[in-house]
Amino acid sequence: MELDVTATEADNLDRSLAEVGPSRSLLSDAWRRFRRNRLAMFGLVLVVFLIVVALIGPSLVQDPLDTGGISKEKPTNQHWMGTDSLGRDVMARVVHGIRLSLFIGLIATVAQTCLGMLVGSVAGWFRGWADTVLMRFVDIMLGIPYLVLALAMVAVMGKGVTAVIITLGLTAWLQTARTVRAGFLQVRELEYVEAARAVGVPTRRIIVRHVLPNVFQPVIVLIAIGIGVAILSEAALSYLGVGVKAPAPSLGLMISESQSSFTTSPHLLFFPGMGIVLTVLGFMLVGDGLRDALDVKDV
Template sequence: MSNLDTEVVVNSPESTVATSLWADAWKQFKRNKLALVGLGFIVFVLLTAVFADLIAPYSITDRDVGRSREGPSGDHWFGTDIIGRDLFSRVVYGARVSMKIGLAATSIALVVGVIFGALAGYIGKFVESAIMRFIDVFLAIPYIILAIAIATVFGKSENSVIIVLGFTGWLGVARIVRASFLQLKKQEFVEAAQALGFGRVRIMFRHILPNALQPIIVYGTIAIGSTILSEAALSFLGVGPQDPTPAWGLMVSQGRSDLANAPHLLFFPGLAIALTVTAFVFVGDGLRDALDPKLKDR
């Protein structure tokens, strides 16, 4: 039997099992009502971000002179901010900023974390020790300090926040991937791939990684919500995007001084942050339960 034929025999059962696993996971996921609600809200936020130009009645810089800090009305559904800009329009455009930062930073964290975690878990020895000590050093540095340092070099912008959160968020991903690889590299299908003479890179990313995707997907989903929350914190501290960029955290920061006189300035962007982060947590919990074989019959 040729190597090609042998590989087909080895991989075909895995493909069938994977298809069945994801089908069962989707059925289990649909049973979780909170997860479905969260997924629906995330889709709503994504559509809002994509079609913000059509949804928002005003631009992010349009000012209604003489109507600053005005409460919700027919002309301005969420009221106006400290200089008369429509708050509803800025919250809508803020969805684009938050989702861009959340998705981009989490993508960077997942790619970097998967690469380093796979190397540490599969190769082991000196490589594993070096990577894990490097992670320990990074974990000892508060990301706020890194944010301030990077913002000083690259300026206070969306890209700076993406860099900060992306290159600090990979630490947790690497640990999860390493643990999965340490367990999976002892399985028979890995030994079969090694016996066929496949290289390390192919075994790590074509054979082991697909079997380690479950915890990565769950972690990544929850991490998007955490990243959005971290972006809001950085914007609140003045390290993130600057005015007139409609970042939700920045709007909360600008509205805190007028909490007594104009609570809507803080309430609406704060509510957007809370609902979006909660939605990602619900989806992450739903995926965790759906992908856990121990909970299939519950």
């Protein structure tokens, strides 16, 4: 038969394509794209550097609470970033401040990501009234100015690192929830999810193995950006006096304390300010780079 002749040829043609190049996972592709992005690599180097500073820095600098120095001394050989109004070493406080910022940013972001993914998954998978109730709640929360919400929560819980982490975690999950829900709504209709159902894969495994990995890319971007935002928010709360409590070395708190003497002792503003800028910039650049590398469009 005519069709069979062409069929054998087609078979060979298709088979010959079977020799594909070296295996590339989607992640290694993304890493290649990320590496080519200079700004993103700069951000990554910055983040790694700051993590190193946060991990081993505190053992290299002086005691951030030691008030033994001269008040408001300009940078010297002994105090590279000078001293503050109480004679404490600014460099030690900045290093400890970065450590605290990273700690708060990381924990708050992990918490908000878990909460956002849980709410988003439930809304996007079950749809119907669960979706309506959860998403209207998210809309209402998004309608309240962020700082008002944070101030109200701190007023209830009191000041301190734990309170700041809880506040940031409970206010930042909204975007994650929306993104994850949108991803679920889209992915659950795709043919490979239907194919998994046709094979007989149980629902829980479908969600964990087939849907979640495919909605996770925008979440990765949101995590990187979220850490930056959380650090900035912590600084803002501490600056407003509702964040970390006074003797603790918080970058936002240091800026707030330096305000009165900013014209005479600019180093008190400059160094903690740079600390915040570099940390936030690092995470934002990494987030942007990831967005391009992972080809995420909706964040």
